[in-house]
Every structure is written in C-alpha cells, then in structure tokens.
Amino acid sequence: MRREDMADLTALVVVAEERNFTRAAVKLGLSQSALSQIVRRLEARLGVRLLARTTRSVAPTEAGERLVQSLAPMLHDLDQRITALSELRDRPSGTIRITTVEHAAKTILLPTLCKLLPAYPDIKAELIIDYGLADIVADRFDAGVRLGEQVAKDMIAVRISADIPMAIVGSPRYFRSHADPKTPDDLVEQSCINLKLPTSGTLNAWRLVQRGREKRVTVDGPLNLNTIDLIRDAALDGLGLAYLPLDQVAGLVKARRLKTVLGTWTPPLPGYHLYYPNRRHTSPAFKLFVDAVRYRALKTD
Numbered sequence: 001m002r003r004e005d006m007a008d009l010t011a012l013v014v015v016a017e018e019r020n021f022t023r024a025a026v027k028l029g030l031s032q033s034a035l036s037q038i039v040r041r042l043e044a045r046l047g048v049r050l051l052a053r054t055t056r057s058v059a060p061t062e063a064g065e066r067l068v069q070s071l072a073p074m075l076h077d078l079d080q081r082i083t084a085l086s087e088l089r090d091r092p093s094g095t096i097r098i099t100t101v102e103h104a105a106k107t108i109l110l111p112t113l114c115k116l117l118p119a120y121p122d123i124k125a126e127l128i129i130d131y132g133l134a135d136i137v138a139d140r141f142d143a144g145v146r147l148g149e150q151v152a153k154d155m156i157a158v159r160i161s162a163d164i165p166m167a168i169v170g171s172p173r174y175f176r177s178h179a180d181p182k183t184p185d186d187l188v189e190q191s192c193i194n195l196k197l198p199t200s201g202t203l204n205a206w207r208l209v210q211r212g213r214e215k216r217v218t219v220d221g222p223l224n225l226n227t228i229d230l231i232r233d234a235a236l237d238g239l240g241l242a243y244l245p246l247d248q249v250a251g252l253v254k255a256r257r258l259k260t261v262l263g264t265w266t267p268p269l270p271g272y273h274l275y276y277p278n279r280r281h282t283s284p285a286f287k288l289f290v291d292a293v294r295y296r297a298l299k300t301d
Contacts, residue, residue, distance in 0.1 A: 009071055010040045011035060012050060015061045016068040027068040050159045092285040093122035099134040100127055100145035102228055103245050108160055109145065112293045113242075119187045123285045131204070131226075136276065142286055143276035147269055155275040163268040165246040166207065169258040173238030180261050184210045184217055191221035191240035193231050206243045209265050218244075271295065 009027060015035065018024040026031045043050050050064035060068055100109060105127045113125050128141070133152075136144045147164075151157045170178070174191075181187055187206075195204040203224065205216035221240045225231050228244055235242035235249075236257060242249075243266075252258040274293060275283075282290075 008045075009067075010075055011038045011244050012042055012064070013068055013072050013075055015039060015051065015058060016064060017072070019058055021058060054108060056089050080296060091122060092120045092283075092288045094283055094285045095124040095126060096143075096289050097126045097141045098128070098143050098145060098274075098285055099130050099136060100141070101131055101143045101272075102129050103164075103248070104145045104161070105129060107245075107247065108293065112289075116292050117287065120285070120288065123288075125289075131195075143274050143290075145272055145274050147271070148273045151273050151275045154277075156278055157273040157275045158290055158293075159271055160274050160293045161272040161295050163271045165268045166243060166266045167246045167249055167253070167260045168206070168241055168243050168262050168266055169235055169249050169253065169260050170241045171236055171238045171258055172256070174235075174240065175259065182262075184208045184262065184265055187217065187219050187241075190219070190221075192221035193234050193240040193242045194219065194221060194224045195228065195231060195243075196224040196226050198226050204243075207267065207269060208262070209267055214267055 008295055011024070011030075014027055015021060015024040018027065019159075019254060021032050021035055025035045028035065030038075039051060041249065048063045049061050050067065052059050052064075079216065098243050109127055113127075117125065133146065133150060134141060134144055136142070145160065148157070171263075178190060179186075192206075196202075197204055203218060205218050206218050207214060209215075210217070223234055223239055225234065228248060231242045232244060232248060232252075234240065235244075236252070241261070249258055249260075253260055274290065276286075
C-alpha cells in the first residue's frame with residue numbers, strides 16, 4: 001500500500017467517526033477543503049461513494065461503513081503501537097558505560113547508582129576502572145571521569161565533586177624506624193608506597209607544595225600497587241608512607257592506626273569531572289545519570 005493511500009484511508013476513518021468535516025479537519029491538522037478533496041479522490045479511486053453528505057451531517061454509506069469497520073480497529077491498534085514506542089523512547093533505559101578511576105567510582109559513582117538503579121530498572125551501568133585517559137569515543141564509553149585538569153578541552157565537562165583533600169600517612173610501626181618528614185625534600189629518605197598506573201606503566205606522582213609552588217614529586221619505595229585499597233593496607237602493615245585521598249584514611253587516623261605527615265604540604269586535588277562528547281541526542285537514561293551525579297555545592301548565603 002502506498003503511503004498516500006494509508007493517509008487517505010485514515011482521513012476517511014476520522015471523518016466517519018467525527019461525522020463532521022470541520023471537526024475531522026481540525027483533528028487531522030488539515031483545511032476542510034483539503035479534507036473534502038482527499039475523500040473525493042479516494043472515492044474516485046475506489047469507484048464507490050463512501051460518505052453521504054448533507055448540509056448538516058456526514059455519514060458513511062453502506063460501502064463506507066464496511067470499509068471503516070475494517071479499517072478503524074487496525075488504525076487504532078497501529079496508533080497505540082506507535083504511542084507505545086514513543087513512551088519507550090522517552091523512558092530511561094539502556095546501558096551507561098563509564099571509564100573512571102577507582103576513588104571516584106567508590107565514593108561518587110557507585111553511591112549514585114545505588115540510589116538511581118532501583119528506581120529505574122531498565123537502566124544498567126558499567127564502571128570500568130582505568131587510570132589512563134581513555135578515548136571514550138573509540139572505546140565506546142558514554143562518558144569518563146577524571147580530575148578536572150585532565151579533561152580534554154573538546155569535551156563537555158560536568159563537575160561531580162568538590163576538590164579532594166589528600167594525605168600522606170604512615171603507621172606507628174613504620175614511624176618506629178623512620179623519622180617524620182618535615183619537608184617534601186625529606187621524602188627521599190623515606191620508603192613510599194606508589195600507585196602504578198596500569199595503562200602507562202608509570203608511577204603516580206605526589207602533588208606537593210615545595211618552596212611555595214605546587215609540583216608533582218616522584219617518590220621511591222619497595223612496593224608499587226595499582227589500587228588505593230591495597231596501598232592503604234600496605235601502609236597499615238608498616239611498609240611505607242602512602243599518598244591517599246583523606247576520606248579513605250580519616251577513620252584510621254582518628255583511631256591512631258595511621259598518622260598524617262606533611263599536612264601543610266599536601267594541597268587538595270582538583271575535583272572530579274564527568275566528561276563526554278557533544279551529542280545532541282543523548283539518551284534519557286544518560287541525561288538522568290548526569291543530573292544525579294552532578295556536584296551541587298552547598299550554598300552559604
């Protein structure tokens with residue numbers, strides 16, 4: 001069936017149901033004259049009169065009634081199916097793939113998803129831990145999470161955290177055989193536990209203030225690990241100093257299982273940002289996730 005045939009038959013059904021050309025024309029978004037022309041064209045093509053017209057009313061002829069009774073259920077069913085597809089398009093669903101670093105996944109993304117996913121059962125999420133700067137387009141990620149300074153300028157960036165306080169910590173066992181460092185220069189005499197970046201194979205430099213300037217310092221030690229949980233455990237075991245987000249060790253410091261050093265020399269890291277390419281048609285699920293994870297600073301005024 002040609003597209004125009006379907007349109008003409010739909011117009012016939014609407015006129016027959018409304019029993020009025022004016023109301024049917026409004027419903028179809030057509031002029032009354034255009035609608036009348038459509039019906040006449042259909043009648044001419046079929047070779048039979050379909051509507052009986054008077055100055056006051058419109059009613060299907062016998063042939064028209066048979067045709068409308070056959071067509072109306074199919075057209076209404078088609079309309080309902082199209083409406084259902086529209087609802088599916090607008091309902092948050094699908095899989096959201098995020099490349100992220102471990103700390104952001106643990107403290108921001110997972111808590112957000114634990115609230116979001118139960119409320120939207122058609123949404124699924126994948127969090128892939130990777131300290132490298134992944135190509136989110138080539139690797140088919142919806143978005144990435146990195147520190148603000150690491151986000152490419154051509155990406156849309158949404159801040160998802162405050163700046164991140166850091167701490168250098170060691171255990172009482174470690175300090176029984178090592179003096180407290182007083183300046184960043186003293187770290188060369190210390191054993192330090194490093195975070196090894198899996199993608200590049202390099203060691204994560206410690207961000208410190210030295211001689212009034214922030215700089216990244218590469219430290220040395222007997223142990224390199226690739227997760228912050230393992231680094232914290234190694235520090236607890238007295239294997240060396242560790243450079244970690246303060247929220248991951250605050251409870252241990254309070255319990256005196258770890259001690260902070262060089263506190264005035266460790267500035268916070270820039271906050272995490274969610275970044276993604278400029279897309280005009282992001283899915284409802286992704287839009288919902290972005291809004292849920294967006295950082296909203298507490299107002300003080």
